[in-house]
Amino acid sequence: MPRPRAVLPRLLAVAALAVGPLLLAGPAAAQEPLRLDDQITDDAGVLSADDRARVQTALDQLRADEGLQLFVVFEDTFDGTSGPDWATETAQLSGFGDGDVLLAVAVESRDYGTSIPVAVISSSDDQLSLETDQVEPHLADEDWAGAAIAMADGLSPSNTGWYVLGGAVAVAALGGGGYAVVRRRRRAAEEAEAIRKAGPYPDQSTEQLTNRASEGLLAVDEAVRTSQLDLDFARLQYGEAGVAGFAGTVGNARTQLAEAFSIRQQLDDEVPEDEPTQRRMLARVLELLQAADDQLDAQATEFAALRDLEANAPQVLAGLGPRLTAMTGRLPAEEERLAQLGRRWAASALAPVADVPARVREQLAAAEQATTAAQTELQAGRTGPAVPSLRTAEDAAAAAQASLDSLAARAQELNTAAAAVPAARAEVEAGLVAAGRVDPTDAAGMAEPVTQARDSLGVADQLMAGPTPDPIAALARLDAADDALDAALATAQTAAVERRAAVARAERALVSARSSVSSAGAAVAGGRDWAGTTPRTRLSEAERLLAAAEAAFATDPAGSSQSAARASSLAEEAVSLVDRARRERESRSSYSGGGGFFGGSGGGWSGGSSYRGSSGRSSGRSSSSSGRRSGGGRSSGARRSGGGRF
Structure with missing residues (x-):
């Protein structure tokens, strides 16, 4: 008795949507369905030698573990055939059995299809989940090898925990509830790994x-x-x-x-x-x-x-005296420096150093007092108790030195700022000019920075006017305004780039949608005898969405792209449905026409058994083309097709 085979809790799903004409330098090679002899077919040339080796390893492991053969195919396009249909026909031509799974990818038209035995898949919902969570993200990133490996991994019991037993799906219980325990442990391990990587010590266990x-x-x-x-x-x-x-x-x-x-x-x-x-x-x-x-x-x-x-207490004490004397002698010159600064610059510009003379006198007095206390302790032979006083005297002397030096430093700062104001003003004015050139469509956040910049120019002019300007304050206002303008201009530039990209995407989407809707209209018109309600409904909705996309193009390119893409999808679905209905009609050898069709020999629709349904035709969507991601039911060949667009 064969051992149970692992089933995907979720495999790839459904309805392929072929892309419209691609704006490429040259036409991509199209491939009709073919018979596969090797598990890896890369006619598109997208796999490197390392990629092929990694994919082959995953396929070999799947076959060794589960007895399943996964065939992967990479083509440029599917020659106008939908991904699910291409996969189905290729599986038929290749004589696939219950142990063979197919993943086919059209890398240029960004379409793909799968063909999976019903003995291997649990449900269309599982097929949809795996497609969305594992395979499709790799395809969207053009990680072709990753997509194939993800599908192979999905067939492993370490990724599923579901098994087919005699045609019925059962939980792989490891002694009653074991599956749930395994899943909980796996989730806990995944959480621990995520926390380890995100934590402050990612490289340590x-x-x-x-x-x-x-x-x-x-x-x-x-x-x-x-x-x-x-x-x-x-x-x-x-x-x-x-x-x-x-x-x-x-x-x-x-x-x-x-x-x-x-x-x-x-x-x-x-x-x-x-x-x-x-x-x-x-x-x-x-x-x-x-x-x-x-x-x-x-x-x-x-x-x-x-x-x-x-x-070193005696030496420190001996050195403090001359330092304090020198700073005391320097104080009158620094007071004169402050007076000169006051005659040249505004009081607001000198506020941080206005109290320097008074502050220095206090600091020097504290240092003198502490020095005297330390000297008393040292003279009494008490070195330890002298240390705190020496420390206080050292700190006070250092503070007085810093205060005296701050006056010269402020004078340098004011001179530097005054020299920088004209250039800063020019930068703000240039920013205002650039802001005026921004397309109104992209200028949503420009109004406030522009107003702030204009106000800052006026304030800066006032701060620099008169005999005692404040260049530091003026420069601060101009720099803040310039920074705000730069940020707003960068945002506007990003918006402009995004808008142009959205317009370009919309243009491409509309080209594709027009072509797809035109093809769908021709397919329905040419297949009136077998085109049922469903493809006609899809065509009608595609035409409506195309009109909406055309109308929204000028004002909402993103919305236009979405409507056009949906129109293309519905139109391509309509073509697929018409083509499937045609093939079904041709393969039904026992089919006989009968009256009662519109334009037929039955004289029109009467609402009774003469309606299209009485002919045995299927006007509904089939399993592989009933929408973007519908898994459909089991086919007569015991396989389920799926796929989609990425």
Whole structure:
């Protein structure tokens, strides 16, 4: 007895829609249905040697695992035949049996078809799902090898979990509910992999993160304990005031370490966490440990500086005096510099440095007071207690130096800004000119930036007018206006490019739709004896949509493209239906005409048995051409055709 064969929970589905004329440099080679001797046929030349090898490996694996042969064909076009019909005829010519599956792709016309035994497929819904989720995305990206491999993978039980047993579909249960367990585990694994890739440590396994967190907890715990000992010793040496900042640092690090240990305890308790949760918790542990370690490293540097200050206290104290004296002597010159700046620039331009003289006097006074305190401690032989005062004096002296230097820096900033204002103004004016040239269709977001830019020009002129201008404020306004204009112009440019692309797509779609609707009209007119209600309905709707697309082209090219594409699809479906009805009529050897048709010998429609249905013709859609993605029913040859456009 043959073993159960894996069935796709979802395979490829349905109704092919051949594309219209393609605007190419030359005509693509068309291929009629053919007999296949090899599993890979690449007449379109789209597979590289590596692609072919990868596809062959997938086909061999499928055959070894499931006993199924997947044939893949890549052609330029299907010679005007729809994808499902081409696949069906090729399967018939090739003598395919219940173990043979076909995927045929027309790479230039972007059409494809499948032929699958009903013994291998579970339902048309499964066929549709696999087409949408797995195969069609590869075709849309022109990943031809990926599409073939995706279809082969879809036939593997690792991707399905469904089996055909005696013609009936059953769940592959691994001991009652096993299938659901496998699926849940697979989803959990997929989620864990996604979280790992998206997390802060994508290149490390959960086990590696666990080990890293354990090592980090040990290292940081030791560092906190060592830092506490250093802090206690420093407190004895320099007093509580001298180490207040260090105490806060150690406290913060201890709090972060405690939170990290708490998370580790949750990971170790009797309540298990799934792997994604473990990774999130471990990542938080590592984040806390890194923060604590960084603070302790900074504290270690500060401690080292404090000890250096203690070791060199007499020298530091000796150097402070001349520095303070020099800054005190420099202060009158800087006050005069500030006065000169005030006569040249606006008060608003000097606001950040207006209080520099007063600020420097306060800083120098603080430094003098701390120096005196340190000197008293050193004279008494108490080096440790002198360190906090020396540190205070050093900090105050450094602040006074920075304040004095800020006046010269502000003067340079004002001169640089004043020189840059004319160029900035010219850039804004050029932006306004460019904005005026933007097509109104693309200028939806231009109004506010244009108004802002015009206002900024006026404000900048006012700021630069008079004997005491403020070039820094003027430059800031002009730069902000220029940035807003640049952003709006970039958006408008993108909109223009997108609009032109949409117009081009609409033009191509309309060319295709006109051709398709014309062909459908000719097919229906030429096949009036067998063209039933369905193809005529499709043609009528295609004509309506084409008219709508023509009307919308000027104002809504995107909507025009959609209507034209739908018109092409319906028209091509109508042609396929008419052609199928013709073939069915020709193959029905026992068919006899009879009266009662429009224009026939029966004298018109009477509403009774003389209507078209009485002749035995099928006016409805068949399984392979009943719409974009309808799977249809089982065919008489125990195969189901599918496919579509990508």
